[in-house]
Amino acid sequence: MSPEISLRFAVPDDAALLLNIIRQAFQARMPIDPPAEALSDTEMLVSARLSAPGFGVIATVDGRDVGCLLVSLPSPEVAMLHRVSVLPGARRLGVAAAMVRDSAYLLADQGVRQLRLLARSELPLVQQWWAQHGFTPLAEAPLGVIMKIDLPHPIRVPTAKAMHLLGVRLARVLRPGDLLLLSGELGAGKTTFTQGLGQGLGAQGQIISPTFVLSRLYRSSDGPDLVHVDAYRLSNPAEFDDLDLEATAATAVTVVEWGMGFAEQLNSSWLDVQIQMPIDIADQTRTVYLVGVGERWQGFDLEEQLFQEWGNG
Ligand SMILES: Nc1ncnc2c1ncn2[C@@H]1O[C@H](COP(=O)(O)OP(=O)(O)O)[C@@H](O)[C@H]1O
Ligand SMILES: [Mg+2]
Structure with a gap:
C-alpha cells in the first residue's frame, strides 16, 4: 500500500x-x-x-x-x-x-x-x-x-449531457490502437464520457458500466471496436493481464477507467483523461484535462482539434 x-x-x-x-x-x-x-x-x-x-x-x-x-x-x-x-x-x-x-x-x-x-x-x-x-x-x-x-487546457463540462458530447467529439480524432486512461473519483463521469465515445465510434449496443464484468467489447459498424475496462476492482497487475487486452489493443480503442499504474503496459502512448469533481457539491460542473503521452500524441494539437470541432457546432 x-x-x-x-x-x-x-x-x-x-x-x-x-x-x-x-x-x-x-x-x-x-x-x-x-x-x-x-x-x-x-x-x-x-x-x-x-x-x-x-x-x-x-x-x-x-x-x-x-x-x-x-x-x-x-x-x-x-x-x-x-x-x-x-x-x-x-x-x-x-x-x-x-x-x-x-x-x-x-x-x-x-x-x-x-x-x-x-x-x-x-x-x-x-x-x-x-x-x-x-x-x-x-x-x-x-x-x-x-x-x-x-499544461492541459481545463475543459469545463457543466452537465452529464456535455460530458457525453465531449466523448462523441473526442471519438472523431481516435484511431484503432488508441489507449485512453480515465481517472477521477466515483461518479465523476468516466462512464458517461465513455458512452459518448461509444456513440462517436459507432459502437453497437448500450454501453454500461463494466464494474462487475471488468471488461466489455463493443463492435463498431464503421470505426474501431471499443473495449471498455473498469479496473476499480482489480487488486494487482496479474489480474489485469488476465483480461487479455493485448488481443484487441492494436485494432480497438481501449478505454480503461482507473487504469493508471498498470494499463500503460498496453501501449507506449496513451491519452490521459482526468475528470475533476467540483469542490462545491451543489455544482455539477466537472473539469476535464486531456494530456497525450507518447509518440502518438506528440505534436498533436488536441486542444485545437477539439475546440475547432466545438466551434463547428
Ligand atoms: N457535468 C457532469 N459530467 C458528468 N456526469 C455528470 C455531470 N453532472 C452530473 N453527472 C452525473 O454524474 C454521474 C456520473 O456517473 P458515471 O459516469 O458512472 O461516473 P464514473 O464512471 O466516473 O464513476 C451520472 O449519474 C451523471 O448523470
Ligand atoms: Mg464508471
Missing part, C-alpha cells in the same frame, strides 16, 4: 518549516559547484517567495511534514518550480510526484500554460526524473537546462 500523502498550501509563517525541509533535502544531494542556490536560502528569502505571486506546497505523510516546493509566476502564462524538496527518509513514496502533479493541475486551472524548472547539468538523475514525469528540455541555461511541461 502506498502511504497517504496530503498536501496543503504554505503560508508565510511556514517559512522556517520550509527552509528546514529544503536544507535537509538539498544537503543530501551530491555536492555540485557552484552549490545549489537552495543551500543559501534564508527564512526571509523563503518568506518573501511565499508572499510573491505563486504559492508553496507542503506534503505530509503519516502526520509528518516531509516535502515542499515553491512555485513562482514570472508571467500569467508561465510558472516556475523551485526547491522541490523531500526529506531523505521519505524518498520513493511518490511525494515529489504528488506535489508536482497537483501543482500542475492547480496552475492549469488558473490558465497557466507551461510549468518550467531549472535542472542542474551535474545531476543527470534529477533530469531523468523530470523526464519520466513528462518534462522536456526547453533551453540551455548557464547552470543547466530549463525543462518544461505544457
Whole structure:
C-alpha cells in the first residue's frame, strides 16, 4: 500500500518549516559547484517567495511534514518550480510526484500554460526524473537546462449531457490502437464520457458500466471496436493481464477507467483523461484535462482539434 500523502498550501509563517525541509533535502544531494542556490536560502528569502505571486506546497505523510516546493509566476502564462524538496527518509513514496502533479493541475486551472524548472547539468538523475514525469528540455541555461511541461487546457463540462458530447467529439480524432486512461473519483463521469465515445465510434449496443464484468467489447459498424475496462476492482497487475487486452489493443480503442499504474503496459502512448469533481457539491460542473503521452500524441494539437470541432457546432 502506498502511504497517504496530503498536501496543503504554505503560508508565510511556514517559512522556517520550509527552509528546514529544503536544507535537509538539498544537503543530501551530491555536492555540485557552484552549490545549489537552495543551500543559501534564508527564512526571509523563503518568506518573501511565499508572499510573491505563486504559492508553496507542503506534503505530509503519516502526520509528518516531509516535502515542499515553491512555485513562482514570472508571467500569467508561465510558472516556475523551485526547491522541490523531500526529506531523505521519505524518498520513493511518490511525494515529489504528488506535489508536482497537483501543482500542475492547480496552475492549469488558473490558465497557466507551461510549468518550467531549472535542472542542474551535474545531476543527470534529477533530469531523468523530470523526464519520466513528462518534462522536456526547453533551453540551455548557464547552470543547466530549463525543462518544461505544457499544461492541459481545463475543459469545463457543466452537465452529464456535455460530458457525453465531449466523448462523441473526442471519438472523431481516435484511431484503432488508441489507449485512453480515465481517472477521477466515483461518479465523476468516466462512464458517461465513455458512452459518448461509444456513440462517436459507432459502437453497437448500450454501453454500461463494466464494474462487475471488468471488461466489455463493443463492435463498431464503421470505426474501431471499443473495449471498455473498469479496473476499480482489480487488486494487482496479474489480474489485469488476465483480461487479455493485448488481443484487441492494436485494432480497438481501449478505454480503461482507473487504469493508471498498470494499463500503460498496453501501449507506449496513451491519452490521459482526468475528470475533476467540483469542490462545491451543489455544482455539477466537472473539469476535464486531456494530456497525450507518447509518440502518438506528440505534436498533436488536441486542444485545437477539439475546440475547432466545438466551434463547428
Ligand atoms: N457535468 C457532469 N459530467 C458528468 N456526469 C455528470 C455531470 N453532472 C452530473 N453527472 C452525473 O454524474 C454521474 C456520473 O456517473 P458515471 O459516469 O458512472 O461516473 P464514473 O464512471 O466516473 O464513476 C451520472 O449519474 C451523471 O448523470
Ligand atoms: Mg464508471
